[in-house]
Structures are given as C-alpha cells and as structure tokens.
Amino acid sequence: MVIGFIIGCEIAFWIVLAAGLVLRYPLRRPWAGAVVLAAVPVVDLVLLVACAADLRGGATAGSRHALAALYLGFSLAFGHSMVRWADVRFAHRFAGGPKPQKPTDKRAHEWRLFGLAAIAWALTCAFLGAGIWWIGDPARTAALKAGAGQVSVVLVIWFVVGPLLTSNTSGRKQSTSKTKRR
Structure with missing residues (x-):
C-alpha cells in the first residue's frame, strides 16, 4: 500500500504542477494557477497520512516507510525549487x-544543491525519528x-x-588557465 502511495504521490505532484502551470500560462489564469500550485504540498500530506494510518494499524515499519520518509524529505526540500524551475520554462x-x-558558477550551484x-x-531523519518515537517499539522500527x-x-x-569534486575540478581549471596565460 505505501509503495503505491509513493508512486501515486509522485505522479500527482507532476500532474498538479503541470495543471497549475497550464492554468497560469497557456490558459492565462494566473490566480487559478497559483491556487493549484499552492496545493502541491497537499500531495505530501496525503502520503504522510497514508503512512501514519498504515503504522497506526499495526504494520511493522519497513523499508517502504523509510522510503516514504525519504520521499517526503526530498519533496519538501526540493519542491519549491522544482516548481520554480518548471515555472521559468513555462513562462519562457x-x-x-x-x-x-x-x-x-558551477561550484555555488553545487553547494546550493547540497x-x-x-x-x-x-x-x-526527523520523519524517521518521529516514526520511531510514535511507534515506540524497537522491534517494529528497525527499518x-x-x-x-x-x-x-x-x-x-x-x-x-x-x-567537493566540483570545488577540486574548478580549482584545477583555474590554475591550468593561469598557467597557460604565462
């Protein structure tokens, strides 16, 4: 059930994002588009409720629940920048x-992504820790x-x-270009 919700939420994220951007640009309904885009986090809430219900129902936390926590963490951290990325392309x-x-600046970009x-x-980790605390049974939360x-x-x-790798390669490229100028 949880894996299905993860897949469904990923699909729903892109559908809601596309719907909001289509309303905003091709259909020229910026307010309606903004409302739909503001609903993107609701998709994450659906996954959170589904996982909580599964665990509350007595399921042993498995790798699927850890994957759901990972999905939620990355969705919340990267979601805004993904919406902005798509928005710029639709606007263009x-x-x-x-x-x-x-x-x-590739180095600054890599640091921002990191x-x-x-x-x-x-x-x-906060979602995983909350799940461990909420269940309160080490045997059911090992995953x-x-x-x-x-x-x-x-x-x-x-x-x-x-x-790290970008910083090292950028430093080598700069020192190589300085050597070539001499």
Whole structure:
C-alpha cells in the first residue's frame, strides 16, 4: 500500500504542477494557477497520512516507510525549487518570459544543491525519528533506524560527488588557465 502511495504521490505532484502551470500560462489564469500550485504540498500530506494510518494499524515499519520518509524529505526540500524551475520554462515557452539561464558558477550551484540535500536529510531523519518515537517499539522500527543511516550515507556521497569534486575540478581549471596565460 505505501509503495503505491509513493508512486501515486509522485505522479500527482507532476500532474498538479503541470495543471497549475497550464492554468497560469497557456490558459492565462494566473490566480487559478497559483491556487493549484499552492496545493502541491497537499500531495505530501496525503502520503504522510497514508503512512501514519498504515503504522497506526499495526504494520511493522519497513523499508517502504523509510522510503516514504525519504520521499517526503526530498519533496519538501526540493519542491519549491522544482516548481520554480518548471515555472521559468513555462513562462519562457508560453508567456514570452526570459530564456532559462544555466548556472554561471558551477561550484555555488553545487553547494546550493547540497544545502537542499542537507535540508532533505534533516527532514527525512526527523520523519524517521518521529516514526520511531510514535511507534515506540524497537522491534517494529528497525527499518526506520536503518533508513537514517542509509540516507546519511547518501548525503556523504552527494557531498563528495557534488561540492567537493566540483570545488577540486574548478580549482584545477583555474590554475591550468593561469598557467597557460604565462
């Protein structure tokens, strides 16, 4: 049931996002589009209620519940920037808005994304911790505890392949270009 809700919520996120942007730009109904876009977090609330109901019904917390916490954490942390990303592209395509710009400073962009990932990590761990506390039975929450460790590993990997690697490559490119000028 929970996996179905995760998949359904992901699909619903994109449907609600697309509906809001279609109302806002091609149909020229900005107020209606804003109302629909404001409903995007309701999708996350549906998943949260579904997981809580499943656990309250006596289910042992499994990897599916940890995945739901991860989905919620990342959706809350990255949701606004994903809506903004799509909004800029719709505005350009349907309303004569400016062309979307690529990040000019790759290092700053990677640090910004890592910051959002750190927020997602914190939210995910908070959801997992709340589930552990709410259920109150270590035998039924082992998967949630393991999920916190797994998402922590993901954050470390993100740091290494994101800001750390980008900072090192940017530094090499700058020193190489300085050497070529001499």
